Amino acid sequence: MTAVKKRRTSISAGDRAFDVVLAVLTILSVLVILYPLVFVASASVSDPMEIFQGNVWLWPKGFNLDAYKQVFRNDDIFTGYKNTLLYTVVGTVVTIVITFSAAYPLSRKKLYGRNKLMSFFLFTMFFSGGMIPTYLIVRQLGLYNTMWAVILVGTVSVYNIIVARTFMQNTIPEELYEAAAMDGCGDIRVFFRVVLPLSAPILAVLVLFYGVNFWNSYFNGLIYLSDRASYPLQLFLREILLNNMADSMIDTAGIDISQYMVSESIKYAVIIVSSVPMLVLYPFLQKFFVKGVMIGAVKG
């Protein structure tokens, strides 16, 4: 207690003023980051009329869940949700398997030709065929309009491979491999028995990175899918949120004004419904991904 007091008294007036400045800056940046999200959430449960008239600023006005009812009744949203869930789960599993299939051997010092193999992967970071050749190859392979195009094309990241490899290199000592080899445990078994359990933190990070990526991506769907029934959620979102952008400028005299207002408030609800899973998930993995970013920043 006295120690605290002593420190308190030793703080100069200048420092105290600076404390206030820092507090203001911190609060200001948090507000700027949070405000759009809070506004969208508030608007999504507000009376469409109040939004239309620009009366909603921070808190909901005229509590109303009609927008959500509309969203959940919407077939597109349901289809999109279902597809995205499928793509996210299968895609994350597949990309994780491929990532570790590269990362683990590359983390082993005994791998013959390790540097050459590393450059084989690294090269793809700097040079790529580009949009059209990739598109044509995907068509040639018969993957067009299948979920495999969405799941496979350009989804495995070399950066993540390096992160996983560096993690394994740093956490698993060579002696462990030697001991395992002594006990007659082959390289593949070592991976499943020793390396994978020890790599749980980096596995969690990569699952999050890949999962978020699949959940939020629309590009592969846009290019490789033509069948609406297999569209991911983000493509339907794009239709709802962006394609009728011009709507707000046409004169609304012709159409039913209340209908128009409801369609506007649906946008807010749809944002919430689509973003909440990721926003709820990430804080739990925070301590892991901070580590993941740090490992990635260390040159491999």
Added chain:
Amino acid sequence: MVKMLNGAVGFFKKQKDPKPIMSREEKRAVNALKRRRIRTKLNQSKGLYVFLIPAILYFLVFCYLPMYGVQIAFKYYSPIEGIWGSQWTGMKNLNRFFDSYYFWRLIRNTVGLSLYNLIVSFPFPILLALIFNEVQSPKMKKVVQTISYAPHFISVVVLVGILNLFFNQGNGLINVLLAKMGFEKFGFLTSAAAFPSMYVWSGVWQNAGWNSIIYIAALASIDPQLHEAAQIDGASRLQRILHINLPGILPTAIIMFILDIGQVMNMGFEKVFLMQNAQNTETSQVISTFVYEAGLINSDYGFSTAIGLFNNVINIILLLVVNKLAKKISGTSLF
């Protein structure tokens, strides 16, 4: 003899003996030994190679095969003949791009937007990290950081959707505010002049918090004794930030900046494409969106590939130059 054999196998590579003259039998023996050594080495990591198969297959099919397909940049693509069978046309596609009236516009927009983006969005993560680092209670610190990461987990579609809701000319929040303050409403979304700022500042909102992670990590690794010593010498908090924290994260900042410069011509497609509309193409048409339009909308495959290739080559040159610079300036480099 043993020494000579070893030398051939590579044991004494650094020792620059004149190359031993070998008879045919000796050569054969050396080669056999070499092969056996490689074979045992391969054998030792057999399991690892099996493990690598999925990854190698994946990269061959989805990265290297398209790279080979880049040849259609120099071909006239015919759907019947396919990539491999189409007629060669040489530099025709590229020349058509260089000679087109939109060539300079595309370059200007791509480089302009990405330089603007780099210059504006670079300092924010550093500032955030410095400010957040001064939050005294560890619990508050964590809460503040968690909040700052949130926008990163929102999709581009939703981000652009929010932009549209906030800035549309009819009843967007910003325009309602402008009207209340007595200004005229402004069509931010359809203005070519406003597009770069809309793009860049929304990016700052989305990514500043996330990108501050690396600086927060760098700050955490600063020796606390430095702060203690400075405190005893009577340094104020501002002084400690300026003279300890800032220099402490400077190396990280320099590396990040250099890496970012290497990406200047690498303008992403997704966000620009979503923000683009007929009214703002004057500034929003960048190389990647043009490649999409020429290739997938107009099916001008060869032409579109040529533009993509041109962009890719410039990227690589830029990266190599920047990498060299980085090596010179900070002793750190990518490869």
